[in-house]
Amino acid sequence: MSKEKAPNNPFFTGINIPDRYFCDREMETKDIINQLKNGNNLVIKAPRRVGKSSLIMHVFQQKEVKDTYNTLYVDIYGTKNMDDLVKEFMNAFLEAGFARSVRGKKQVEGFLQRLYLQANLSPGGEVSAFRLGLTPSNGVNFTLSEMFRFLEQTKKPNLVVFDEFQKVKEYPDDITAELRSHIQRMTNTRFIFSGSSRHMLHNMFEHPKEPFYRSASSMNLDIISEEVYTTFARRLFQQYRKDISDEAVALVYALFSGRTYDMQEVMKEVFQQLEPGKTAVPDNVKDAVTRLIAMWENDFRERMDKIEKIKNRNMLYAVALEGIATSVTSTAFIRKYKMDNASSVQNAIAYLSADSVNAIEKIGKASYQLQNRLFEFWIAKGFRRLDQKFDMARERYNQERQMLAQQPTFEFL
Ligand SMILES: Nc1ncnc2c1ncn2[C@@H]1O[C@H](COP(=O)(O)OP(=O)(O)OP(=O)(O)O)[C@@H](O)[C@H]1O
Ligand SMILES: [Mg+2]
Known part of the structure; x- marks a missing residue:
């Protein structure tokens, strides 16, 4: 057992979830790791808010992945063009600790020096809070080729994730052919492409005319099963001398169609409002939903006014x-x-x-x-x-x- 202090609320809502509070996905995690071991790149498709990004972070946390790869997570959801993509790639470097400790080759050090300069930081400085802004802020003086060349020089192999990868299809210039040719040439880097637009991603990887045609194995991520989520939720309540009835979990599951994001938000609220020793029932779920709606009131009103x-x-x-x-x-x-x-x-x-x-x-x-x-x-x-x-x-x-x-x-x- 880890000695870490238990959190006040065991229902997490960010994408970084400690293993103990992460629900299942054991098969998927194994599957992904196996694919990587076999030298395959991977495309992960799922509807929104089912848990793609947190699954990837969960894979990053696994010891065999941590020990084997330098991990880079590039979220391109907000990108609109190649410049943005390069910036997000740079942000991933800035966030990844390993980039600071790569020493030796001249080109590598040169790359890092420029990277930190652009980010207004000194090498080895505190970078975790820093991010380069996207369009329309100032331009970048890095190229994709440089990023990939840098990766080719690292001691450990790399694992690069492009999350929301379908976004590249919306850029004014089609860069998929260029990206593909870089990726194809990499000898020490595995890639995971993940995204929410199932058809678009599907077409990118399954259409013979597309540059990424058959370049990655594919995984469709579905919602977590009701049984598995119910066991998970009850276990967490019980760890705190609380409980939740099967009917109450069933209501959450049905109301939000099994989408992990919403279920976790509601469970967090139900848990918080429930006194120790008590069991949450469907009425507690209804109260929690009503409270959440109230919390979002201003936001929803604004959306409506527009x-x-x-x-x-x-x-x-x-x-x-x-x-x-x-x-x-x-x-x-x-x-x-x-x-x-x-x-x-x-x-x-x-x-x-x-x-x-x-x-x-x-x-x-x-x-x-x-x-x-x-x-x-x-x-x-x-x-x-x-x-x-x-x-x-x-x-x-x-x-x-x-x-x-x-x-x-x-x-x-
Ligand atoms: N296996 C899990 N166990 C517990 N919570 C989870 C799990 N998977 C996802 N979540 C919760 O659901 C939320 C949404 O998951 P995530 O952001 O990974 O989904 P996504 O499919 O990437 O969504 P989006 O389409 O918005 O990018 C996470 O913030 C996390 O709180
Ligand atoms: Mg995501």
Whole structure:
């Protein structure tokens, strides 16, 4: 047993989670490590908030990975072009301790000196809090080639993760061919590409015309099973002389469709409000959800205020109230939610799913749901329909799973 002090709350919500508070993913962790050992690169695909990034951090923490590789985590979610990518790559170097201790070769030291200079730091200085800003801040004077050349010189092999890798497809210039040629040449570096846009990533790695075609083994990460999450959650409560009923965990699981991010947030809140010696029941979950919605109130209000057009708002309300809105261009739907006609529905969908608004997502043919479940519940509460959401949770969960299972694996670009 480690002597570390137990945290006040065992439900973690960041991406760095101590092993003891990390739920399962044992098979996936082994699988990833095995693939790396066999010399394969890997692509990890999953819907949003299922736990890709924390799984990668969990893999980084494993002794055999820590001992074997220099690990670099490059999150490119916020990048818009090649310059941004280079900056995030540099940030990963600045955050990775090993880069400071690579000594010897001239080019390597030169690279590091320039890196620290650009970051306004002296070599060996405290860098953990430092990050280079992305667009539109000042330019970078590093190139991708230099980064890869540096990696080629390290003593230990490297493990580089590009998280949200599908973003490179949105850059104004297609850099995938260039990236691919660098990556292909590396002899001592393994790569993990991970991302949330399943189809796009799929196409990048499975389409014969794409530079990354078949360059990595693929893993689809699904939600954690209900049974496994239930055992995990109860164990954590019990470690603190508390408990939670199976029904209460089941409600959390159904309400948030098994997405780890939301479940952890709610569990954290339920746990915090519960006195030692007590067992949490579904009502505690409902209270926790209601409190979380209240905490997000300002944020949600602001998001709503930005949506100026009445039809766009109506459409958002409609999708939120439906939970999963199907046949959105049908006459029945249009009438029910006062949407004029099919084209006003289409326009609203385009607006609400655009990157800048990011409020809804497609989950099947003519079917949509809100991206953020708490936002959905907040809207429902405004219509006095929150209790209905609680009552219908299981049904809605089943419907969603069914729809996702029907999604085709292939899609035309
Ligand atoms: N196995 C796990 N055990 C406990 N908590 C987890 C686990 N996996 C994920 N989480 C929790 O869920 C949150 C979301 O996970 P993570 O950020 O890894 O998901 P993601 O798929 O990368 O999401 P995004 O699409 O937003 O990038 C984490 O902050 C963490 O709190
Ligand atoms: Mg992530």
